[in-house]
Amino acid sequence: MRFPRWKSICVHLFLSLIFLMMGLRAGLAQDLFQGLSGLVEFNYVYSESRMKDGMGKTTKTNTSTYNPRLTLNIDTKIFPNLRLHAGGIGELIRADFETGGMDTRGTITRVRPYIDLTLETPLYTMGLGYVMREERSKTGSSPSLTLVNEEYSALLGWRADGLPSLEARWKRQTLYDSQRTSRDVGEDTLNLVSKYRHNGLEFYYNGLYSRTLDDLNDLEQKQLYHSARGVYGGSFWDDRIAVNTTYDLTHQEIKTLSEGKGFVTIPVSAFAGLSRTDDALPPTPILLDQNPALVDGNLIGSAGIDLLSDLPLIKRQMGLDLLNPVEVNQLRVWVDREISAETTRLFLWDVLVSEDNLNWTHWAGPVTASFVPFENRFEIDFPAITPPKRYVKVVTNPLLRSPILPQNLFVTEIQAFRRQSAADTEERTVRTSHLYNFDLKARILKDPMLSYDLSYFFNKVLPDGQRRYNLSNGFSASHRFSPSLSGTARIAREDGEEKEEKRTAYVYHLAMMADPLRTLRHSLVLSGREEEIGKKPNNLRSLFLYNTAQLYEGIDLNLNGGFNFSEKEKGENVKNRVINFGAQIVPHRSLILGLYFSDTESKQKRNEISTALGSNRRVDLSVNYNPLRTVTFFALLQIVTEQGKERQLLQNYSFNWSPFPDGALQFNLLYNETLRSEDRSKERNLTPSMRWKITKRSYLDLAYQTVRSENKTTRTHSRIFSSNLKIFF
Incomplete structure (x- = not known):
């Protein structure tokens, strides 16, 4: 190129x-x-x-x-x-x-x-x-x-009142080394976007043509992508009826010409982005929340997931709903800044897959990822997921904040790819997806509130013929029986087809909320899905009780617990028990005491034989003491007991002193000590630091860090001096 x-x-x-x-x-x-x-x-x-x-x-x-x-x-x-x-x-x-x-x-x-x-x-x-x-x-x-x-x-945009807007973008990007001996890749892209809105109607079109040349491997790849979307929404009869409908059509065509050298990376479209900050791992069920910012194409804006953290370090889980499963063997995770190779190697990634975004299976890892120059992204490679799964996610532990790391490291985007040898790639691949949604809600009564809802979902992918649809008819009700008691309920029937198998389900949800006092709240939630797919059961039932209370000012408690039941095959049942308790006590404005307890247990029953799948019990005790505005003491004790593993104990103690916080010359003294029983490690960190605000537009940071760490195999003593001078103009 x-x-x-x-x-x-x-x-x-x-x-x-x-x-x-x-x-x-x-x-x-x-x-x-x-x-x-x-x-x-x-x-x-x-x-x-x-x-x-x-x-x-x-x-x-x-x-x-x-x-x-x-x-x-x-x-x-x-x-x-x-x-x-x-x-x-x-x-x-x-x-x-x-x-x-x-x-x-x-x-x-x-x-x-x-x-x-x-x-x-x-x-x-x-x-x-x-x-x-x-x-x-x-x-x-x-x-x-x-x-x-x-x-x-180059950019050319046109927008006139009452007419569709047009925006055309052209970009030529080349990546090469100075001798053009290890890299010589060029890409031309032409992107056309059009939008139109009128009286509840909205039309959107996105067309993309790209041509990539890899001169060193004699590889050429052309991609043609079309995406069209139509939306209508409106309400009628004094807002008694609301209708929303969308239709999405995407067409992707990729042509590959090669001499059999190099690799080809094919993007895989995702239906939704998912994320959650939680330590739960299989066999404990976990439902990831939708996170549209992970798949919006914005590689700069934060998606709200920080890969750096203070203690306790809670796992970051992020993934994709592919809707139409295809083989993938690479995930790319973009972040908002460049990091060093040393920092990259500190992250370990696990890959997990699921069919229902609830029960996950470990697929690969822990593995390290490569960090791509100029792109600010991790590339996580793993064996191809076969058979393909609808949901895929990566899980990693955040790094503990330190003076030699940036203040934050936010994830901005995640995408899935299929990377394969050019010799094994078809010369031409075509994929077309149709996606249709229809929602209707009608209010029958206002008090008590009673409504009817109808929804229809249809998806078809060509040429492989993947097809699924879902038709749902349901009734919803809500009513406040007294100033302190209210309830909601919904029941629906769903008929559909998935993986060429007919599906029928009855869905129900019942919740009762009691607020006997301003500081006391109870919620009892019963929900379930009685489902058959291809005459095989796929039932889910759950019963949970949620309680929050403020016993006195400064004493807040919450207690949640319940059961999840699932039935996949006749005679095969899985039961999960979950209990969570939390307390925050503030006996004085300078002292905060925290307590968190969680207990989960999973059991499987098949042919009247019960088997324990796993259990996890965790206790966190924390103390945060601020006797002065400039002094902070913090202590954390964490005990984790997991079936089949030794009990894990984490202790963390820290002290922070910041005299003269409002002066031009600011000092800070930080001491942190962490003990882990898992690897019998101990780490002590003492960091005095100083900031001198020279002028309104300049300052100087100085820090000296002493770290002593030891585990069952090594002992390390490190001393780090750092300085940073910034002058703005």
Whole structure:
């Protein structure tokens, strides 16, 4: 993918056009300075560690890293409707690594200039842009490696009142090394989006054409993607009847031309994104919540999942509802910033699959992921899921926050892919999906509230012929019997087809809520699904009681518990028992006491023989004491008992002192100690730090961290000094 002459001509013409327009307007230099902002950073980290293994061998390691960084940004209007957004980021990372008497030096140089010119009026929008990311790395006496990612873009948009809006985007992206010996990939994409709304009607179209060339592997891939959506919603007869209907049509066509070298990555469309912060693992059932931000195509905005955390460290679970299962063997998880290779290796990922987003099975892991330069994403590879499952998720433990890590690391997107050898890829693959939804709600009575609902769902995928539909008829009711007692109920019949098998289900939900006092609330919930798929039972039933109470001001309790019952085959039943108790006691405004208890147990019964599938019991005790505004004490004791494993004990103690929090010179002293029985580890961390607010636009951070850790095989003593100077202008 070589376009040196074309690239040079485009860049020179683009920059010449900008400078010509700048020269045509008097006083532009002043406007540019007014729109100029930036940041100068100087970062330095020195660390030394001494590790002693079980054989008595001691290994010493010293590392020093120097990282200056400059950020410039210009955001100004050249003309009333013409905006210039340009700038660049440049940084140098120089690291010296010494261990075992061997000294290794490495440097990384990163440059990222960008320019974006946008002409915007009420009727139309036009834009041109260019971004270049270059990273040059060299380690020791090895040859240097330079990776370059260039991106040219153009935008044309048109919007008129009462007519469909149009937006066309063109982008050319190339990724190569300076010698074009290890990477030489280019991609052209053309994207067309149109939207139209009128009196409850909404139409949406998204068309995408992309062409990818891998010159080193003689591989060419063309993709044509069409997505159309129609929506109607309205209410009638004084809002007694509400109707909503949607129809989605997607068509994807991929052509691959290759000489049999390299690999092809085929994207797999997801129906919904799922996530939850929870430690539950199989056999404990867990239902992930829908998270639309995980599949909205926005690779920058946070989806609300932070991979960094304070104690306790609760697992991050995120996944996809594929609706029409196909084989996948790679998941990509985007985050909002770049991280180092050392940080990447600290994350371990487990892959789990499910047919119902409730009962999960471990598929692969724990595995490490690779982190792709310029893209800010993890790539998690695993064996292909066969037979395909509708739901797939990854589970990882967050990292504990520390001075050498960023403040947050938010997940922005997750996507599934099928990666395979080019030699095994069909020359042409086509996939078309039809998805139709219809919902009708009619109010029969207002008090007590009684309503009827009708919904229909249809999905068909070609050419493999996957087909499913669901027709639901139901009645819902709610009523407040007294000021302190109310209830809701719903019953419905569902008829459908899934995996070429007929499905019939009766669904019910009954809830009673009691509020005898303002500080006391009870809820009893009975729900279930009596279902047959292909004349085989697939029944789910649950009964749960939820209680919350404020005994006194500063004493809050909650107690929840219940049972889940499932029946998959005749004579095969699974019962899950769940109990959760929590308490927060605030005897004084400076003291918070916390208690959390959970107990889960799963049993399977087949042919009158009962088998324990697993049990998990967890207790958390915490104390948070703030005798002064500047002083904090925290203690956590966690006990986990799991069937078939030794009891796990976690103890954490921390102390934080921040005198003079409002002054120009701020000090902080942090002590943290953690003990884990799982690997018989102990870690002590003492970190004094200082921030000097030099001016309103500059400050200096200094920190010295001492870490002593030991487990049953090694002992480590580390000392880390870090400094960070930031100057804004």
